[in-house]
Amino acid sequence: MRNLAPTKSNLLSVQDELKFAKLGYELLDQKRNILVLELLNLVDQASDFEEKVEHSLASAYAALQDATLDMGRLRIQQLSRAVNMSCDINLKDRRVMGVQLPVVQTQFDDHPPYYSPSETSFRVDGAMQSFKEALELMGRLAELKISIMRLATEVKKTIRKVNALEKIAIPDLNETVDFIRNRLEENERDMFILMKMVKERLERKKEETSHDGNN
Numbered sequence: 001m002r003n004l005a006p007t008k009s010n011l012l013s014v015q016d017e018l019k020f021a022k023l024g025y026e027l028l029d030q031k032r033n034i035l036v037l038e039l040l041n042l043v044d045q046a047s048d049f050e051e052k053v054e055h056s057l058a059s060a061y062a063a064l065q066d067a068t069l070d071m072g073r074l075r076i077q078q079l080s081r082a083v084n085m086s087c088d089i090n091l092k093d094r095r096v097m098g099v100q101l102p103v104v105q106t107q108f109d110d111h112p113p114y115y116s117p118s119e120t121s122f123r124v125d126g127a128m129q130s131f132k133e134a135l136e137l138m139g140r141l142a143e144l145k146i147s148i149m150r151l152a153t154e155v156k157k158t159i160r161k162v163n164a165l166e167k168i169a170i171p172d173l174n175e176t177v178d179f180i181r182n183r184l185e186e187n188e189r190d191m192f193i194l195m196k197m198v199k200e201r202l203e204r205k206k207e208e209t210s211h212d213g214n215n
Helices: 008-071 073-082 123-214
Strands: 084-097 100-109
Touching: 008 073, 008 084, 008 100, 008 123, 100 123
Parallel strands: none
Antiparallel strands: 084 100
16 A cells, blocks of 8 residues: 555545556456467467478478489489579568567569479479478468567566556555545544534534623
8 A cells, every 4th residue: 555645636646546557457458368369379370380381391302202213313413403493581570469570471583494394203393392382381480480479478578567457556556545535534524523513612602602791
């Protein structure tokens, strides 16, 4: 409880603080709920993308291994040097309740054909496509994991603030308001009794003076 003098001005001040604290609690509670929902959604997505990445990489390596068996390691190395392809990873951001989250965009700059299809195993093309898909998925997975870490950190901070308001600040302000209000009411009762006593004394004095005058 605050150590404040029981005055009307202090009562109004603490009541304003209490209203502000309750409003802050409501807003933070809403923020916490939204962040938790977003966090759970991203966790589910990350789990799905992990499976997709694993599947895509497994398919890519399997296709590359089959192509190597068909054409030989030396020929595969020669073909890899002939591939004219570049990859750009662009980073943007989005915000969820003030939390900055990354957005990863993977773009390929392709200039086919790289080699003669008639002299190349079809598995080479399959391996290239699977590796491209895996790279895109890995970018998305990285985006999700970083977003999860940032959201989890913000959720912890928000929960601490909500608990501080709910369990410390608001009860303390409520107790202070009740204390000041009770003291003010007590002072008013004391003042009322005092004024009543003064009035009765004045009336008795007046009656006594009037009686003495008549005599």
